[in-house]
Amino acid sequence: MRKLLIVGTLSLCLTLTMPMATWANNIEETVTTAQFEEALPYVTDMTPKYTQANVNIRKEPNVNSEVYGQTLLNMSVDVIVEIGGWSMIYAEDCENNYAFIKSEYLLDTEIKYSEEDLYVMAHLIAGEAQPCDDAEQRYVASVVLNRVKHPGFANTIKDVVFEKGQYACIPKRTYYREPTESNWANAKWILENGSIIPDYVIWQSKDKQGKGVYLKTKWHTYCY
Numbered sequence: 001m002r003k004l005l006i007v008g009t010l011s012l013c014l015t016l017t018m019p020m021a022t023w024a025n026n027i028e029e030t031v032t033t034a035q036f037e038e039a040l041p042y043v044t045d046m047t048p049k050y051t052q053a054n055v056n057i058r059k060e061p062n063v064n065s066e067v068y069g070q071t072l073l074n075m076s077v078d079v080i081v082e083i084g085g086w087s088m089i090y091a092e093d094c095e096n097n098y099a100f101i102k103s104e105y106l107l108d109t110e111i112k113y114s115e116e117d118l119y120v121m122a123h124l125i126a127g128e129a130q131p132c133d134d135a136e137q138r139y140v141a142s143v144v145l146n147r148v149k150h151p152g153f154a155n156t157i158k159d160v161v162f163e164k165g166q167y168a169c170i171p172k173r174t175y176y177r178e179p180t181e182s183n184w185a186n187a188k189w190i191l192e193n194g195s196i197i198p199d200y201v202i203w204q205s206k207d208k209q210g211k212g213v214y215l216k217t218k219w220h221t222y223c224y
Contacts, residue, residue, distance in 0.1 A: 031061050031084035036098075039081045046078035046090060049106040053192045061086035061100040068099055073192050074110045077101070113191040117157045121187035124161050126179040127169025128204075132219050137186040139215070139222060142195035143204040150202050200224045 051071035059066040061084070068091070071077075078090040082103050091099040121141055129140045147153040147160045154160045161167055161175075169175040179187070190196075203209040203223035210223040 031086055033060050033100075035083055036061065036081055036086075036088045036100075039083065043081055046080055049077055049079050049087070049089075049108065050110050051075040051077060051101070052105045052107065052111065052194075053189075055101055055105040057089075057091070057094075058100045059095065061088070065100070068094055071101070071105075077106070079106065111192055117191060118184075118187055120158045120161055121191060122179040122184045123175050123177075124167065124169065125183045125187055126177055127172070127175035128167060129219065130174075130177070130180060130183060134182060134186055136217055136219050137183065138190055138196050139217070140204055140220070141187060141190040142197045143202060143222065145190065145195045146197070146199050146202050149199055153202070197222060198224075 051074065053071065053073040055071040057068045057071060059068060080088045080090055080098060082088075085103050087101050087103045087106055088098050089101055091097060121144065124144060125137045125141055129137045132140075144157055144160055148155055148157060154163055162170060167175070197214065201214045201222050201224050204220050205223070206221065208221055208223055213221055213223050215222040
């Protein structure tokens, strides 16, 4: 069994402004530690998973519980059992040798991106949304990731960004200005954690495109 590395230094978590429909979908089932403990005698094996970065590792399965620490990107953990959107993980250094993480932040495979991906995403954010808040920067970056997954666009970040006629920052050359600290941080966050808007949202512009509007901010309109 693996020994879980607990990261004691907590980093600043950014609060994102999300549409009401998204919040409604995030209402979670209430679960207790007792439910997990009752399931333990029936566990025959643990499931290896990988973590996203800066996820809280908690003493109990609820968002108000004591935080033991936070995860590193691609930290390997063993999931003992999953109930109601929470995973009990083996944690040798914690009380009773287990802790809890929200299941949505655990992945079957490691997150992989290149230095070029980070460079291109940070410059795209700088070119399209440098003066905007963190949420807006992540929305812009999310559209890029959604396009990479979509069959109608290229399958790499660089090719999506440089596709002719898609991003105004390329011909305007604002893409080439120096990214700020927040531009780099938000590019890294998106690459590590994934899109924060649904996969079908593939348009970001001043006005409506495609079939409908998913989200409109004071800077951009995000459409599908």
